[in-house]
Amino acid sequence: MRRTALLGAVSALALGLLAQPVTAPRAEAAPTTFAHPGVTVSRAQLDFARSKVEAGAQPWRSAFDQLLASKYAGLDRTPKPRAVVECGSYSNPNYGCTDEREDAIAAYTDALAWYVTRDDRYAKKAIQLMDAWSAVIQDHTNSNAPLQTGWAGSTWPRAAEIIKYTYTGGWPNSGRFATMLRTVYLPEVINGSNSNGNWELSMMEAAVGISVFLEDRAAYGKAMAAFRTRTAAYVYLASDGDLPKTVPSQNLTTRDKIVAYWQGQSTFVTGLTQETCRDFTHTGYGISAISHIAETSRIQGQDLYGTDVGERLRQALGFQSKYELGTAVPSWLCGGSLNLGLGPVTEVGYNALHNRLGIAMTNTQTLNQRNRPAGSNNLFVAWETLTHGDNPA
Numbered sequence: 001m002r003r004t005a006l007l008g009a010v011s012a013l014a015l016g017l018l019a020q021p022v023t024a025p026r027a028e029a030a031p032t033t034f035a036h037p038g039v040t041v042s043r044a045q046l047d048f049a050r051s052k053v054e055a056g057a058q059p060w061r062s063a064f065d066q067l068l069a070s071k072y073a074g075l076d077r078t079p080k081p082r083a084v085v086e087c088g089s090y091s092n093p094n095y096g097c098t099d100e101r102e103d104a105i106a107a108y109t110d111a112l113a114w115y116v117t118r119d120d121r122y123a124k125k126a127i128q129l130m131d132a133w134s135a136v137i138q139d140h141t142n143s144n145a146p147l148q149t150g151w152a153g154s155t156w157p158r159a160a161e162i163i164k165y166t167y168t169g170g171w172p173n174s175g176r177f178a179t180m181l182r183t184v185y186l187p188e189v190i191n192g193s194n195s196n197g198n199w200e201l202s203m204m205e206a207a208v209g210i211s212v213f214l215e216d217r218a219a220y221g222k223a224m225a226a227f228r229t230r231t232a233a234y235v236y237l238a239s240d241g242d243l244p245k246t247v248p249s250q251n252l253t254t255r256d257k258i259v260a261y262w263q264g265q266s267t268f269v270t271g272l273t274q275e276t277c278r279d280f281t282h283t284g285y286g287i288s289a290i291s292h293i294a295e296t297s298r299i300q301g302q303d304l305y306g307t308d309v310g311e312r313l314r315q316a317l318g319f320q321s322k323y324e325l326g327t328a329v330p331s332w333l334c335g336g337s338l339n340l341g342l343g344p345v346t347e348v349g350y351n352a353l354h355n356r357l358g359i360a361m362t363n364t365q366t367l368n369q370r371n372r373p374a375g376s377n378n379l380f381v382a383w384e385t386l387t388h389g390d391n392p393a
Contacts, residue, residue, distance in 0.1 A: 030217035030224075031300045037161035038299045039209040040292050040348070044393035046162070049386050050116045063373035063386035064116060072102070072109035072376070075125055079103050079132035087144035097148055100137075103129050104152045105382050107159035112383060115162055123167040126159055131173045134180040140188055147199050149188040151380040153206030154292065156181065157213040164213075181210045190219055192226050194250045197234040197274045198282050201289035202380065204230065208293050212300065227293050228309065234286055235312035236272045244268055267332045271319025279339035280320055287316050288345035288381050295348050295388075305352050313349045314359060321346065321363040325370075342367070344374035347384035351391055 037043055052060035067073060080103065082096035091097040110126035113119070133156075140149045156177075164174055171177075189203035189210075207223035210216075229247055236244045244262065246252040252261055259266045263277035275283045290313050294304045304310060323329060324342045346368040354361045372389065376382035 029302075030211070030220035031302070034212055034215050035299050035301070036165040036212075038296065039157045039161045039212050040295050040299075041158065041162075041387045042299045042393060043166070045387060045391050046112075046115050046166075048391050048393045053116050053386075059372045059385050059389055063383065063389065066373050066375055067109055067112060067383050067386060070109065070376070072106040072382070073113055073122075074106075075121055077103075077106055077125065077129070079129045081133045081136035083136055083138045084141055085137065085139075085145075085148060086141045087148040088142045089144055091144060091148075093142070097144070100133070100148070100152045101155070101379055103133060104155035104159065105376060105378070105380075108155050108162075108382060111159040111162035112386065115166055120169055123163060123169060126163050127167075127171050127173075130156065130160060130163070130177050134173060134177040137180060137184055139184065146188055146193050146195075146203055149185055150199065150202035150204075150206045153181070153185040153189055154202060154209055154289070154380045155382070156185070157206075157209035160213055178214055182214055182216075186210050186214075186216075186219060190222060192230070194247070196278070196282065197230055198286035198289065200226065200230045200247075201234065201286045201293075205289040205292050205380075208296055212296065224293075224297065227290075231290055231309050231312055234274050234290070235316045236268045236270065237308070237312060237315060238270045240268075242268070244274070263334070265334060269319075271315035272333075273316055273320070276320065276338070277334035280324060280342045281339070283316075283320060284341070284343035284345040284377075285379070287313065287320070287349070288343070288377075290316070291345070291349040291352070295352065298352070305357060310353060310357075314353050314361065314364075317346060317349050317353075317364040318361055321367040324367055325363060343377045344371055344381055344384060345377075346371065347374050347388045351388045355390055355392065 035042065049060055053064045080099035085096035085100050086093055087097040107126045107129040110122040114122035114126065160177060163171055186207060189206045193199040193203055204223045204227040207219060211220035211223060232245045233247045243255060243258055246258065252258045262274050265272065265277045273283050273286060275286060290309065294309055294313065297304050320342055323338055324340055329336050329338050346364055350361060350364050350368045353359045354365060373385040
């Protein structure tokens with residue numbers, strides 16, 4: 001029995017050396033008083049953007065013109081709510097998936113247009129879109145339900161925060177909208193996911209934003225703790241050791257399991273993400289969610305950019321940007337081939353880390369400038385050159 005116990009102990013030690021679960025990070029406590037509007041973009045940031053647009057300054061003026069010219073700003077838009085949104089893998093089947101995401105982006109677009117122009121028609125259109133969905137939706141179903149809920153649930157609170165806290169014309173059904181977020185969206189995302197990392201990061205972005213709008217301190221703390229764990233397991237730093245950190249619930253207890261989860265990549269270098277070898281588009285979703293949550297946390301009084309979150313974000317942006325810009329792919333990285341297409345996801349992180357903190361980010365800066373004005377990915381990212389481009393607030 002002693003021999004068996006000894007072998008067991010040795011095996012356990014070996015597993016411990018191979019797989020490095022993330023130690024439970026300090027839960028980021030919710031603020032005593034929530035700041036509003038406070039989901040991804042603050043009132044001060046909105047005021048800065050508005051002043052630049054009014055002055056005709058670039059890149060904000062062209063970014064705003066891009067917003068107004070988009071399909072999302074159309075005042076003739078008809079909302080298409082459904083009681084049940086059914087989304088399979090890659091939105092197949094697509095019963096309301098695109099409609100929900102795009103109506104949410106439209107509401108946010110209209111909220112931004114309202115704030116910049118003070119044209120009541122945009123505020124009323126945002127309210128119409130939010131009211132239409134809060135009156136109807138009851139559930140999300142099929143395999144992509146958690147991700148779909150995360151994407152739409154990340155965007156709705158951004159629109160709602162701006163309208164509720166800056167529009168003086170009234171929003172009688174704001175309470176019903178809050179109930180929708182609490183009963184339909186939050187339960188679907190708050191407990192996270194063991195799928196690819198961009199799923200849980202988007203789900204936690206939704207959970208954090210919803211928690212701010214609802215002023216739900218318990219949900220905010222739970223979502224933020226999950227976010228810290230997932231971010232550490234999504235972006236590798238050399239300081240993590242020989243292998244990436246893992247999320248304990250995923251039971252990635254051997255090197256082989258970890259390599260398989262990292263899309264077959266067995267060489268780990270700083271800035272690599274869990275989905276780099278899948279494709280840059282999904283990697284961009286994860287990076288974007290990290291930046292959005294970090295920005296919301298900063299607005300709410302806890303700046304994560306100076307923690308490992310900021311370092312992982314910086315390194316992920318730099319690593320992916322280098323190859324997005326055309327650097328030759330070495331044979332050890334993803335078999336020597338990458339699927340590019342990072343998307344409009346660099347503005348928030350670049351502004352926070354380079355402009356506010358003064359960190360050199362040459363590759364990210366080059367890509368950021370090339371992509372301006374950043375538009376929408378038609379999922380949950382929209383108009384970030386306008387809201388965060390070179391924004392000191």
